[in-house]
Amino acid sequence: MKTFLRLLAFAALAATSPDIHAQTGAIDWQRVEAESMEHFQAVLRFDTSDPPGNERAAAEYLKQVLEREGIATKVFELEPNRLNVVARLKGTGKKRPLLLMAHTDTVNVDPAKWTYPPFSATRNGGYVYGRGTVDDKDNVAAALMTMLLLKRSGVALDRDVIFLAEAGEEGTTRVGIQFMVQQHFSEIDAEYCLAEGGSVLRSGGAIRYASVQTAEKIPHGIMLTATGTAGHGSVPLETNSILKLTQAVVTVAAWKPPIYLNDTTRTYFTRLAAISAPSEAARYRALVGSDPKVAQDAVDYFAKSDPRFASMVRSSISPNIIQGGYRINVIPSEAKASLDVRLLSGQDPEAFLNEVRKVVNDPAIRVEWIPRDVRPATPSARLDSEVFKVLESAYARLYDTAVLPTMSTGATDMAYLRSKGIQCYGVGPALDTEDGPKGFGAHSDQERILESELHKFVRFHYEVVRDLARAQ
Numbered sequence: 001m002k003t004f005l006r007l008l009a010f011a012a013l014a015a016t017s018p019d020i021h022a023q024t025g026a027i028d029w030q031r032v033e034a035e036s037m038e039h040f041q042a043v044l045r046f047d048t049s050d051p052p053g054n055e056r057a058a059a060e061y062l063k064q065v066l067e068r069e070g071i072a073t074k075v076f077e078l079e080p081n082r083l084n085v086v087a088r089l090k091g092t093g094k095k096r097p098l099l100l101m102a103h104t105d106t107v108n109v110d111p112a113k114w115t116y117p118p119f120s121a122t123r124n125g126g127y128v129y130g131r132g133t134v135d136d137k138d139n140v141a142a143a144l145m146t147m148l149l150l151k152r153s154g155v156a157l158d159r160d161v162i163f164l165a166e167a168g169e170e171g172t173t174r175v176g177i178q179f180m181v182q183q184h185f186s187e188i189d190a191e192y193c194l195a196e197g198g199s200v201l202r203s204g205g206a207i208r209y210a211s212v213q214t215a216e217k218i219p220h221g222i223m224l225t226a227t228g229t230a231g232h233g234s235v236p237l238e239t240n241s242i243l244k245l246t247q248a249v250v251t252v253a254a255w256k257p258p259i260y261l262n263d264t265t266r267t268y269f270t271r272l273a274a275i276s277a278p279s280e281a282a283r284y285r286a287l288v289g290s291d292p293k294v295a296q297d298a299v300d301y302f303a304k305s306d307p308r309f310a311s312m313v314r315s316s317i318s319p320n321i322i323q324g325g326y327r328i329n330v331i332p333s334e335a336k337a338s339l340d341v342r343l344l345s346g347q348d349p350e351a352f353l354n355e356v357r358k359v360v361n362d363p364a365i366r367v368e369w370i371p372r373d374v375r376p377a378t379p380s381a382r383l384d385s386e387v388f389k390v391l392e393s394a395y396a397r398l399y400d401t402a403v404l405p406t407m408s409t410g411a412t413d414m415a416y417l418r419s420k421g422i423q424c425y426g427v428g429p430a431l432d433t434e435d436g437p438k439g440f441g442a443h444s445d446q447e448r449i450l451e452s453e454l455h456k457f458v459r460f461h462y463e464v465v466r467d468l469a470r471a472q
């Protein structure tokens, strides 16, 4: 079945213009690698862990590198030290701009867990170690190098290419993407965007496929509040709020919202089936098939064995906070549970809330929204776009692999851009699936990237942007 994906990869290759290698001959990739590593390490060495973020030094470094190259660069700052950097290469305007977005902040670290200091960017055994190596300073370095290489090549562009190194992605989006979208949108407005959220998956050293993020679920929060009569603990009451709440949580957690596939998840599971062992492939096909009973069985299986797949095909609820009671001998009159809700983008939130009320079906329980920084609901990025075709072709050419479009169960900053009509695609370097369980990965105890894969990703990024932007 591997042939199926090979064919996809070949089809993608054939779809590009015949002169795809015309520009690459001019680039000395060995020198580019040395330069990429220099910038990558420099950016990794700024401690931008968020909170507090403090992206100023990293932002100023990027600005200085871009300006030294003669690329017009601006910074935008809502709060002190939370700088967003925007640079622009001008095109003829024949096509609308392409935005390259990456975030300079990282999640926090526990330095005791690190073999090498987390902001040292230590190189060892073919790896670079440091917080941000795969989230998201790899994309920062790739976008930066793409800007520099495009500028140096002098190639005429049909569209502007915009660089955005944003602050605050890891939990303080008000100073980053929200600020840029709400107050400086004209600076980053584009037809297409490339950002984080994708990767090339490798296991046992062999590439399985490239994932490109084209959709994501929308986070919401629901509060269940149970009320009952307070009383002495020596006289149990059936109206005990903790009892009522517990029953409601169990009921709601057992509820199975309808299975729904969009373009992205349908294509994802179809293509995943084509490269999987027969037993797994049968379950992936069951998800996209027409028999709801078989599909439900597959989802039940994934809920245990691979819960991410189960979450990808329906809106989901996870009870994550429970509060109630304060003394061993008092029956409390109130108890609360906070539900983390992730809606499929097509799901109407109010209809979902009403469904939850029906499922709970208890007048002693209030079911209400929890105010949450709700990212906008957005449709998937198109799979028939110019960008998706160029990505498929570049993955075929440079990685000899096909692309599976993916939907994140979590939220990214791309939601804000998609809500403004920008078609966003999440990309990233090759990662070994074995690295996660070893404790290396985004948001993990430690983080690292293979040097060779950083360099390959820079080249991939540059060639994708060149093919999308240069004058035809």
Ligand SMILES: [Zn+2]
Pocket: 103, 135, 136, 169, 196
């Ligand atoms: Zn990230």
